[in-house]
Amino acid sequence: MDKEQRKKLIVLVEDEEIIVNLLTNKLKKVGYEVKAAYDGINGLNLIRTAKPDLVLLDMLLPRLNGFEVLEKLNKEKILPDLPVIVISNSGQPIEIDRVLKLGIRDYLVKINFEPNEIIAKVNRVLGRDEVECGVRDKIEKERISGQALLVEDDIFISDLLEKKLSQSHIKTFRAMDANSARLILTSEKIDVILLDIVLPGVNGIEFLKEIKANEKLKHIPVIILSNLGQKKEIEKGLKAGAEQYMIKAHSTPNEIISKVMEVINKLDSRI
Known part of the structure; x- marks a missing residue:
């Protein structure tokens, strides 16, 4: 498949299954391909091998936390070229400042965000047209019971x-x-x-x-x-x-x- 025609690939590194399922469904619905990992080590390996267009990264992860993942990506010079959006339970300014210095593109606090907000940020980072996304997101009319x-x-x-x-x-x-x-x-x-x-x-x-x-x-x-x-x-x-x-x-x-x-x-x- 031509690179221009292929679906953009997003790697989601998140240990909460309900969030993985919700975001995967939302992202696929608007035309993205999604691969998920549930801990930092598998997430890092997936990023290296899958070469995604964007990463959604939780900070509180088992085995290797989000900071450690970012530091390794930075040392390997994958960052800052690879767009990363951090999703975390913490909104502390010191944490935000630390991850921004590592080269991430955006930051969301779990308690405050809606899945549609993440879609909007992903679209914005990847430069997708909102009209295109609206067309992809259009659901066929079905009989309403x-x-x-x-x-x-x-x-x-x-x-x-x-x-x-x-x-x-x-x-x-x-x-x-x-x-x-x-x-x-x-x-x-x-x-x-x-x-x-x-x-x-x-x-x-x-x-x-x-x-x-x-x-x-x-x-x-x-x-x-x-x-x-x-x-x-x-x-x-x-x-x-x-x-x-x-x-x-x-x-x-x-x-x-x-x-x-x-x-x-x-x-x-x-x-």
Whole structure:
């Protein structure tokens, strides 16, 4: 394949599998090839052999940390020619300054970024046209079997569930808090709500009570997704009007989607 036509290769060095899966899917969706390594030594070897167009590098890695990987790349004179974007849990100025001196192109703090922000930075570093990316990212229209509102402030969980819901032909609207969810509920026909309890501002239980007190919204089934698994919390959620109460740590994404489909199918049978 001609070099101009081949897909740009990105090496992702990250030890958290959920992040690897999310970013790999996002990057492939917009036309990149992705190879991943889960520790510093394998990551360094992969960079040497695969000769990528760009590297996404975590700092806290087993066997060889991100700093050590960068130092070796610098000594081997692979840096600064190879574009590297660092993804880390730390946003300390001293750390940022240290990696910038080693020749990286950009830096993201895990707690603050969204996957789409990484895509934008990758595109910018590699000089890709946003219009081209938009065309690649265009999804073929499929039959929509329902519309879900996902009220969840954990970006990674939201990304994962949105992907799974899309695969089941369910269109997903996302909100990180009650205020955003209210706006969506006033403008969209929602068939089911997936609701976290611990949210910024109004908590999930209070927002659930608000929904059930609203004549226009009270018919919408609500599935609570929470890390709070005590009997008291479950009873509180069901008493407030939840159709189901699912504990995140005990529920796989497929089990959550199954419950959503079950609820939507119930609605269809009533029509």
